[in-house]
Amino acid sequence: MINFTLFKVFFMIGLFSFGGGYAIISIIRAEMESYGWISSTEFADIIAISQMTPGPISVNTATYVGMNTSGILGAIIATLSISLPSFIIMLIIAHYFVQFKESKVIKWILKGIRPVTIGLIFSAVVLLAETSILKPNSQLGFSLSTITSQFDIKSTIVFALVFISYLKFKLHPILVVVFSALIGLIIL
């Protein structure tokens, strides 16, 4: 039963994976909340690990959650399920390549979806912030003092340091992660 649920859930996630890894995180998170298969912190950790390991974030997350939930079989099911929609869709596309390329409807639909995925990526930032720089049980209130008091100072310093250096120096993400790990050891 759990394995079928894994299949169902990750197939659906794969079906709605627009906007790349960070946007997909938002969708995976919503599903994880419904099923309670992984804690927020664990989820954030797997995203972190994903930056350093081969493979797309979404697939890595599927593998991890699958394994956590239902062992190796779960890992296999989740990984294949999240990949299956891509497989099927691309087989269809390969066939109707030219028509798809020229399709005006598709172009317009994408015009609508593209900004949504940007919103999704920003929401992923908030999701992660909740496990990294915000204090537990934070309320995203609307006054400045409410907002600033919700941040864990030390982690926020780590965040700020990484933010500024990544913005300025354009390091490879792996280096950024290593850098964060080191600062984490020192400051936290």
Next chain:
Amino acid sequence: MNKEKLFESFEIFITFFRIGAFTLGGGYAMLPLMEKEVVENKKWIDRQEILDMFAIIQSVPGIIAVKSSVFIGFKKAGIRGAFFAGLGVILPSFLVILLIAHLLLSLRDNTYIQKVFAGVRAGVTALILVTAIRFAKSALKGYISILIAILSFILIVFLNIHPIFTILAGGILGFIGYMKYR
């Protein structure tokens, strides 16, 4: 499957296994390596077609790595090629995560490991924020896109709406645009 097809399937598998193994950090990072392997070395697809493919795969849902591998694999050897290409590209990450998960679970009590992870979580938050800003700068043109992006954000973060609904809504809006402006 005869010997020739078996050998070809293996070749496809290994090529994409390599691509999958050496790409760290996700989808788009895979493209340069893929181009080198598949366009230059193996000549399974030419540069123009792979560029067209990259444009199209952004238009459909799914995982970039899988989508591009399946497309190229299909071109080379039909459904069989698509299968081995797709399998090859996700296997490395699958294996690595399987191994790491075990390690992680056993190390989580260590204080140092906890600090490392806390640091990395904060760092990755920053990473994604920078990415979000860069994407926003290039993808959001015009007030309507900005509005849609902000609305989606608010719906997901503050109203706890499932992102899938926002995607559907975006698609519908796009379709409405098509009906209006075609």
